[in-house]
Amino acid sequence: MLTVLRRRNYGLLWIAQLISMIGDWAMFAALPFFIYAVTGSVMATGAMFMIQVVPSLVFGSVAGVFVDRWDRRWTMIGSSLFRGAVLVILLGVRSADMIWLVYLTGFLESTASQFFGPANNALLPTLVEKDQLLTANSLDSLGENGARLIGPALGGVLLASIGLQGVIFFDISSYVLAALLMYFIRVPEDVAAPAPAEDGSAASALSAFWDEFAAGLKMVTGKPALSRIFLVLGIAALGDSILTVLLVPFFQDVVGVGSAEFGLVLTVRGVAGILGGIAIGAIGSRFKPNHMIPFGLIGTGVALVAMVVWPVFTISILIMILLSVPLMAWLISSQTWMQSHAPGEYLGRVFGVYGTLSALLMLIGMAFASGLGDALGISTTLYFGGGIYILSGLLALALLPGISPAVVEAAEHPVP
Template identity: 25%
Template sequence: MDHAPEPAPAPARATPAASPDDASTAERISAFASFRERNFAVMWTASLVSQTGQWLQNVAVPFVVFQLTGSGAWLGFTAFMMLLPMVLLGPMAGSVADRFDRRRVLAIGAGLQGLLTAGLWLTWAAGVRSVGVLIVLVTAVSCVAGITVASWQAFVPSLVPRRLLLNAVTLNSAQFNAARAFGPALGGLVIATAGPSWAFFVNAVSFFAIVGGLVLVKVPRIERPPSQGRPRVLAEMWTAMRYVRTQRGIVASLAVVFALGLLGGPLFNLVVVFAQEVYDVGDGAYGVLAACIGIGSILSAPVWAGWGSRQRRGSMVSLAMVGYGAALVAVGAAPVYAVGAAALLVSGAGYLGISSTLNTTIQMQVTELMRGRVLALYVMSLTLAMPIGSLVQGALIDVIGPQWTVAGAGVLFLGVFFVLRFATDLFVHMDDVPDHDRVHEGELQLDVAESEAVEAAVEGR
């Protein structure tokens, strides 16, 4: 029987955010409060180990590609292929996160990534020096990551009480950026002394830290509504997009993270070009330069996690965006190594401020029924923008050089900030507090007939 499509979900009632003076709870939260929660401390440590290995490999891959090809375009294409699976598999990732036990999904995913990365190590150790083979293997690893990334994002809130969510998200982002500091520095040392194959080996082993952490934690079971037949991934993602349209704070977060990925995301992979062509430094100095982004994030983490907990999220993201855009311009304009390193430190601080504020906004405003799918949209926005930015900036480097390319990206990023901040009211809504009690499950799902029609149209049945 045909049914008329239901209207889009009505917006959840939002109440104005409390002023900083009213945030007495936030004032009592120390910068490292979430570490008192055993589950969070265990997974934070396990993830730090795994992410350090991942960033060690993230240094080795562009180094190897640039050594084999000498081309910025190849660097951009490699980054594109590493990120593309996260975009294509995003709808599936959101559905998996909302339908299945997230801890089990993460354990299986980490094990598969470890095995695939071990294959990359064995291939390189055997003497294979093919860019094509390298890209195929790192893309396969990215496919697994693309399916599990939304589950990880949705898993974090189950590790701490709700009142510590902002603190936990910020510390989780700091952990990622701590790995971004340790990994590249270690990667530069490993590449200079032992070669890239050992970077791949360390990363393969590090994935099993996640498996061990997941075995140790105990998290409450999430009650989910009964599944209605087989998953209809695209229709479920369409439902999530309809829901997001009603949450302007989440819309703001998606817009900012897309600009961040497009204009700032390629920076890490371009550091090797600055090291070799602009500053003419060795492998060890390259590793230190790449680590500066993560070091800047670590140094700023207590500020964002402590002081930032008492500020409005709209104000925080404004401050961080201005700092990050200015840092990109400074990186492009830096005439010497030391100035470039200092600018990368500032960029790391700005990046942490942006990413932690956006993630917290979504985690605080999304309803649990939609958490996995909305976080998948967030990851898809970032990972769609980053490969596009990598392709464009990689090609521009071969034409106008790395300095003009990165400085131009910084100017454009500042332009995006001024448009969002002064031409729209989106940043104001980042501090909204939706009343999820007024949002019924039925309002968050499409009519069954409409879902089937959307899916059938895509499948061509």
């Protein structure tokens, strides 16, 4: 893994993302506390999270078209600087009647993120060798889980000692520093820059946009390697949303622990994610993604069912540690799979469509889990969620092994 991290351009990208994500998690931890303290409303606090999902649904696929048009490094730099700039709006929030500024900031920041994510996933394969791609994605997962551990702690300390302004300036600084580091990345010369459109008229630009958008959808639906993984991950997203919604109620009402113990659960989850990322980075290259994905999904489902069967705190902690390997296996391998099977000029649109699909299915799954959890009970609903994971894994086992992993095939056989 260190060999990949020593690659200058990838190393700059990795450090930039780590710094940016630490700032994001600091804000993510501090802002809900601030909103609730100012408004005293659970609904006002929850609205912040809901508003941040909307851009994924509205702009995710659209952003992918522009990512494939624009220079991806500059897209990421611009997105980072824009997100840092809009955070200045939060400095004006002083009372409950100004809380709409938080929602506006969240919407704008999330909108810019719809460009950053696909651009990052499209740029990464150009910075490492083909056989290093899974390791690079493992390192990305390692950084994300590390930021999840460090960021909230920093956010809590800054909020308590300085106030929200301290967290805001810290997050702004993280975006600016990340943009500066990405400026020094040098994309290989053999990566072709998008060709500008010759006709600058509005009608022609709109027509070209829709043609590119349709071509991206056609690539996803017409290429079996992509349509099949989208089907598998779409089903898995429903299981993931059930776990997301019911994790807190499960530990509180079924396992019977309080907030302190649940804080330990989140810490263990973050550490386990780091260990899982290291494990997959170390051994993942020995296995094909079309085997890692089914193993990971089925293993995740079995672990979730086991946690419900034995709702004991110590056993749950142990299961969450063991769960890290299959969880990271399917998360990292599926990302590598999409990067390997989509032509480089389509990667922005492919990941844009995936972001939109994931957000939509997560919202559906969360609504479903909320209603079913009340109607059938927490444990029964989690059994259902584990079953969905296992189903998606069995589907992957049936659909993916017949697909060739060659990147070249994606480029040489375009969708007709």
